[in-house]
Amino acid sequence: MTILLELQGIEKSFSGINVLKSVDLTIRAGRVVALAGENGAGKSTLMKIISGIYQRDAGTVVYNGKEVTFANARQSMDAGIGIIHQELNLLPELSVAENIYLGREPTKLGKIQWDVIESQSKKYLAQLKQDIDPKTPLGKLSIAQQQMVEIAKALSLNAEVIIMDEPTDALTDIETAVLFEVVDELRAQGKGLVFISHRLGEIFQMCDDIAILRDGEMVHQGPVAEITEDELIRHMVGRELSDQYPFVPATPGDVRIEVENLTAHGAKEISFSAHAGEVVGFAGLVGAGRTELAKAIFGENPIQSGTVKIDGKPIRLRSPQDGVKAQIGYVTEDRKQEGLVQSQELGTNMTLTGLDRFCNVLGFVNKASEAVTISEYIEAFAIKTRDANTIISNLSGGNQQKVSIAKSLVPEPKVLILDEPTRGVDVGAKREIYTLINKLKAEGLCILLISSDMPELLGISDRIHVLSSGKLTGSFDRDEATQENIMRCAVAGQTNG
Amino acid sequence: MKLNTFISENKSLIGLIILMAAVSFANANFLGVDNMLNILRQTSINAVIAMGMTFVIITAGIDLSVGSILAFAGAICASLIGMDTPLVIALLVTIIVGAGLGATSGVIISYFNVQPFIATLVGMTMIRGATLVYTQGRPISTGYFDVAESFYQFGAGYILGIPNPVILMIVIFALCWFILSQTRFGRHVYAIGGNENVARLSGINVKKVKILVYALSGALAALAGIILTARLESAQPTAGLGYELDAIAAVVLGGTSLAGGKGRIFGTIIGALIIGVLNNALNIMDVSSYYQMIAKGAVILLAVVVDSRGKSNA
Numbered sequence: 001m002t003i004l005l006e007l008q009g010i011e012k013s014f015s016g017i018n019v020l021k022s023v024d025l026t027i028r029a030g031r032v033v034a035l036a037g038e039n040g041a042g043k044s045t046l047m048k049i050i051s052g053i054y055q056r057d058a059g060t061v062v063y064n065g066k067e068v069t070f071a072n073a074r075q076s077m078d079a080g081i082g083i084i085h086q087e088l089n090l091l092p093e094l095s096v097a098e099n100i101y102l103g104r105e106p107t108k109l110g111k112i113q114w115d116v117i118e119s120q121s122k123k124y125l126a127q128l129k130q131d132i133d134p135k136t137p138l139g140k141l142s143i144a145q146q147q148m149v150e151i152a153k154a155l156s157l158n159a160e161v162i163i164m165d166e167p168t169d170a171l172t173d174i175e176t177a178v179l180f181e182v183v184d185e186l187r188a189q190g191k192g193l194v195f196i197s198h199r200l201g202e203i204f205q206m207c208d209d210i211a212i213l214r215d216g217e218m219v220h221q222g223p224v225a226e227i228t229e230d231e232l233i234r235h236m237v238g239r240e241l242s243d244q245y246p247f248v249p250a251t252p253g254d255v256r257i258e259v260e261n262l263t264a265h266g267a268k269e270i271s272f273s274a275h276a277g278e279v280v281g282f283a284g285l286v287g288a289g290r291t292e293l294a295k296a297i298f299g300e301n302p303i304q305s306g307t308v309k310i311d312g313k314p315i316r317l318r319s320p321q322d323g324v325k326a327q328i329g330y331v332t333e334d335r336k337q338e339g340l341v342q343s344q345e346l347g348t349n350m351t352l353t354g355l356d357r358f359c360n361v362l363g364f365v366n367k368a369s370e371a372v373t374i375s376e377y378i379e380a381f382a383i384k385t386r387d388a389n390t391i392i393s394n395l396s397g398g399n400q401q402k403v404s405i406a407k408s409l410v411p412e413p414k415v416l417i418l419d420e421p422t423r424g425v426d427v428g429a430k431r432e433i434y435t436l437i438n439k440l441k442a443e444g445l446c447i448l449l450i451s452s453d454m455p456e457l458l459g460i461s462d463r464i465h466v467l468s469s470g471k472l473t474g475s476f477d478r479d480e481a482t483q484e485n486i487m488r489c490a491v492a493g494q495t496n497g
Numbered sequence: 498m499k500l501n502t503f504i505s506e507n508k509s510l511i512g513l514i515i516l517m518a519a520v521s522f523a524n525a526n527f528l529g530v531d532n533m534l535n536i537l538r539q540t541s542i543n544a545v546i547a548m549g550m551t552f553v554i555i556t557a558g559i560d561l562s563v564g565s566i567l568a569f570a571g572a573i574c575a576s577l578i579g580m581d582t583p584l585v586i587a588l589l590v591t592i593i594v595g596a597g598l599g600a601t602s603g604v605i606i607s608y609f610n611v612q613p614f615i616a617t618l619v620g621m622t623m624i625r626g627a628t629l630v631y632t633q634g635r636p637i638s639t640g641y642f643d644v645a646e647s648f649y650q651f652g653a654g655y656i657l658g659i660p661n662p663v664i665l666m667i668v669i670f671a672l673c674w675f676i677l678s679q680t681r682f683g684r685h686v687y688a689i690g691g692n693e694n695v696a697r698l699s700g701i702n703v704k705k706v707k708i709l710v711y712a713l714s715g716a717l718a719a720l721a722g723i724i725l726t727a728r729l730e731s732a733q734p735t736a737g738l739g740y741e742l743d744a745i746a747a748v749v750l751g752g753t754s755l756a757g758g759k760g761r762i763f764g765t766i767i768g769a770l771i772i773g774v775l776n777n778a779l780n781i782m783d784v785s786s787y788y789q790m791i792a793k794g795a796v797i798l799l800a801v802v803v804d805s806r807g808k809s810n811a
């Protein structure tokens with residue numbers, strides 16, 4: 001098999017900390033290589049070195065037989081290397097088509113050919129089975145749809161080497177299946193692919209080879225067929241991990257939240273209730289209205305009719321401020337645009353919602369007690385960071401997610417809404433988050449869990465509601481819930497409108 | 498390592514020191530105590546306005562109306578003093594008027610979704626117009642009551658040899674520093690500038706914070722108007738023309754990003770001092786005022802270019 005790209009002895013440090021230690025990696029034509037590793041292991045950094053976003057400190061990159069150094073992303077793109085970034089790099093104000101062709105708009109006599117851009121965009125989106133009007137402003141799309149646009153962008157480059165950094169973390173099974181069909185096609189065309197995912201099942205399903213990074217070192221490389229999931233996890237975390245979904249049966253307390261006939265943008269007449277001390281899961285396809293429902297309960301999505309009661313008392317929800325006041329915590333699915341201020345420090349981000357805890361009546365912040373809480377969470381969640389002053393955008397994706405969850409817990413909420421809480425989180429940390437959810441549940445927190453990761457939803461929910469096209473189409477207790485049941489309800493509303 | 502961070506975090510301070518060293522070589526009188534106090538006094542008005550502007554710019558906004566608010570507030574204050582209003586009341590009323598004008602911009606910006614540039618541009622025009630109407634285009638004298646004398650002292654007097662405006666500037670600096678770095682409000686200001694969506698979803702009352710920020714900017718512009726009026730013993734209808742630009746320049750020279758979310762009040766003071774030293778140096782070196790404008794623009798450009806180069810290399 002021809003080698004497309006070969007990395008040798010790659011080294012990279014950030015402010016004195018060595019995050020890649022003499023890493024080798026080979027990308028072959030017609031094969032998909034999985035790159036696995038814990039949060040902060042260096043996966044994204046390695047990919048950014050290939051694509052010229054970061055510069056390596058040492059080592060060589062050989063592409064098509066020639067040693068190359070890309071000074072920026074444009075150069076690698078022109079050379080035929082496409083990358084789908086872990087953090088979406090799209091501009092919400094521009095249209096879908098503009099985003100796909102940003103910076104390389106085809107022109108004729110200096111005039112941009114909008115019709116070409118739009119028809120081409122439509123073509124690539126259709127290949128991904130996405131029926132999205134290319135003129136739609138990108139910000140109007142769901143995260144999953146935005147992810148599909150990012151993938152379409154990579155396809156439109158017609159690249160030889162395609163790097164996919166956690167492309168599936170925002171997708172449900174249906175879109176993931178579509179993506180995998182496309183990956184199969186690309187593989188058949190002889191492209192070389194790199195696939196990063198924390199959903200280990202996908203690695204075994206999709207990939208030919210595997211490369212495992214631990215703390216910046218390549219600890220294993222070989223064909224996927226020759227490794228078991230347990231071995232993979234052991235290589236990643238350096239120890240055994242048992243029981244991925246530790247479930248503790250709930251001892252539900254009083255009814256904590258009651259949602260009655262709630263109608264809001266994207267959600268129609270939804271009623272359900274949840275008790276203190278239980279985890280209620282919400283399943284559904286992309287666009288089913290789960291996030292819209294969550295945002296309505298939090299006060300961000302204006303409620304058109306219906307009521308939300310906490311502890312039996314109806315609450316007014318005109319803004320997220322009301323949601324916070326009613327002791328509702330919300331971990332957004334989109335940590336970049338909605339969850340964390342990317343340009344600011346870990347610490348100030350973590351306490352942004354719950355700052356009142358550290359303030360006196362005059363609004364003075366007690367920085368000492370704030371710092372104590374911040375370091376407690378850094379430790380409890382095993383957040384990989386130099387200190388609390390690290391800028392969020394310099395953390396690895398999974399560690400950002402942990403900060404995001406900690407941020408929602410600082411104000412000590414009664415109801416916690418988790419919207420894709422393990423997006424981009426590694427196996428070990430996922431398990432830590434599940435254990436944490438169990439602990440919070442035992443302490444009497446009422447948790448609403450939205451997740452596109454079906455095994456996760458089945459694994460840790462006490463009950464599961466299914467949404468489809470904004471309506472509640474099914475409810476299951478833990479022992480009745482199966483993947484098939486849920487899927488049936490998830491597509492139910494779709495066919496009859 | 499350490500030294501590097503120090504240099505990159507204190508570029509404006511280092512710039513100021515280099516500038517002062519250069520000027521003192523060129524003119525021996527420059528470093529004298531009298532001249533230093535003179536510079537501080539001349540800087541104080543711009544510095545007070547620029548500190549309010551810093552809050553606004555950290556929220557990713559801009560306030561073009563400060564020069565007009567300064568003039569309007571000055572006129573109000575002069576007539577109050579002229580009517581023998583007790584000093585404290587006259588000062589308070591003037592500052593409240595300034596805060597009210599600023600808050601109005603804030604309301605327009607946050608409730609009607611008007612861009613800060615436009616909202617405060619409109620404010621700048623209308624408030625200047627109102628000042629001209631109110632003063633009928635003529636200066637308003639502070640009059641001959643006793644209170645006029647204490648008002649003059651407020652702006653032109655000294656405490657322990659330090660000009661009152663300089664003391665005021667230091668007090669405002671301490672206050673602003675405290676608010677920005679030690680209070681919940683300060684955190685919210687930074688968060689809004691960093692990402693307004695995130696701030697809102699974190700339960701921050703974004704509208705309220707923005708209104709307060711513009712109110713603060715208006716109040717400090719009014720305070721600057723008071724200082725100016727007191728020193729001149731009269732309010733000029735054209736006072737403060739173009740002051741918004743000097744304030745913005747001071748903020749930017751101080752390292753606060755116009756994109757919002759980042760900035761320090763200390764930097765703004767340094768930025769204001771750089772402009773003050775530059776003005777003073779060009780004056781004592783007898784550079785004609787036409788050339789002064791060119792020289793000032795060039796230095797600001799240089800500073801901003803150095804700053805943004807540092808950022809992209811980081």
Ligand SMILES: Nc1ncnc2c1ncn2[C@@H]1O[C@H](COP(=O)(O)OP(=O)(O)OP(=O)(O)O)[C@@H](O)[C@H]1O
Binds near residue numbers: 039394
């Ligand atoms: N620009 C940067 N400045 C400083 N440190 C950085 C920067 N980019 C990455 N790092 C650090 O490098 C390490 C590796 O990060 P990287 O993003 O490559 O991890 P990852 O394997 O992709 O993790 P995840 O699975 O969470 O996405 C982390 O400790 C991270 O904090």
Ligand SMILES: [Mg+2]
Binds near residue numbers: 086396397
């Ligand atoms: Mg990553």
